Amino acid sequence: MTPATGERADAARNRRAILAAAERLLAEHGAQHVSLDRVAAVAGVGKGTVFRRFGSRTGLFHALLAERATRLREAIESGPPPLGPSAPPRERLLAFLDELSGLAARNIALIAAHERACADDKYADPTYRRWHDHVRALIAEARPDADAHFLGHILLASFDGDLVRYMTAQGDANRLSRSIRALATTLLNS
Amino acid sequence: MTPATGERADAARNRRAILAAAERLLAEHGAQHVSLDRVAAVAGVGKGTVFRRFGSRTGLFHALLAERATRLREAIESGPPPLGPSAPPRERLLAFLDELSGLAARNIALIAAHERACADDKYADPTYRRWHDHVRALIAEARPDADAHFLGHILLASFDGDLVRYMTAQGDANRLSRSIRALATTLLNS
DNA sequence: TAGTATGCGGACCCATGGTCCGTTTGCAAC
DNA sequence: GTTGCAAACGGACCATGGGTCCGCATACTA
Secondary structure, eight states: OOOOTTOOHHHHHHHHHHHHHHHHHHHHSOGGGOOHHHHHHHHTSOHHHHHHHHSSHHHHHHHHHHHHHHHHHHHHHHOOTTTSTTSOHHHHHHHHHHHHHHHHHHTHHHHHHHHHHTOTTGGGOHHHHHHHHHHHHHHHHHOTTSOHHHHHHHHHGGGOHHHHHHHHTTSOTTHHHHHHHHHHHHHHHO | OOOOTTOOHHHHHHHHHHHHHHHHHHHHSOGGGOOHHHHHHHHTSOHHHHHHHHSSHHHHHHHHHHHHHHHHHHHHHHOOTTTSTTSOHHHHHHHHHHHHHHHHHHTHHHHHHHHHHTOTTGGGOHHHHHHHHHHHHHHHHHOTTSOHHHHHHHHHGGGOHHHHHHHHTTSOTTHHHHHHHHHHHHHHHO
């Protein structure tokens, strides 16, 4: 994230190393066993460097998630339909949820780590807010009578770490996205 | 919870004191500032006693929640309709969700504390499992075609600590239960 | 090549969950 | 009462992990 134009060469190198290390530890051990000490060690930098770069544990995981979500964000903001602005809200919402399903399924450990890093006041997390704003706006457009704010949170709850883990652990790789589609369709069509 | 017939008098007294202390701290400070040291201090017992009684932080909050949920559990298992077994699934589910809304609204801090205590593998928590089993069975009965397991988790996600806090912080005391009713109705009738 | 802002790293601090064990105490048998 | 002991107590102690600090190193600039 944030290439920060004026960044010194060693700083940039370390930033990449830290992100890569966190990613690797997340993949190897669960979300729960990634301490910043270990991240620093694996990245080959001091602990202080991690904090200077990312401010906190929360900041680190947010950066990691934001990096992963960049493409999706761009597609939503200015891409072609069905993700982009020109598609009708129903299709756009379904397309967005599909993409998010894939993202979540591919990054289970990251989602879980990010979740617990944001445990108090998860609604404050920028990525979550962006997603929620998007979903809420689409719901409000498609169904002006509903509590779009509430339903937005509910739809995004489909990507809760435990739920994604459960839904993808059954050998049926598409169950998650299928069930979410069904849910969203129901909510939009009723 | 668990009166444990053979329990010594001092043990019983301390158990009650600990639960009361936890409850009080939860109410006074947020869910995040309740350390077991403080609970022990406020209860007027040693830290070891807290752990001997409840095993862990998770165990303590589970006991607290279970205590609060006892009445609801009994009503579901053997009470009169609409909560009890003799009511039709639709009404039964709506009644259950209503009760849970009230419970959640009255115990926001506890819900939040319990949530983070069960952060890894929340589906392992006995109270959550009981609720989910109940909801899932009712959904499956009313709508055999749906992914009842998934929808059960989604419905229960309505009682996420942050969401409850948000929904009740707007001055409109009934928004939570209204929106959940609407959601459940939609899911059951589609 | 020298000067400076930027970055580095790891020792350090502290909060907190969890353990351990010597001491105390409730309870029951006599 | 007295006594014996299982049960419970409590708080010192440990390990972990997030976060801070500051003297030292180094990438850039003129």
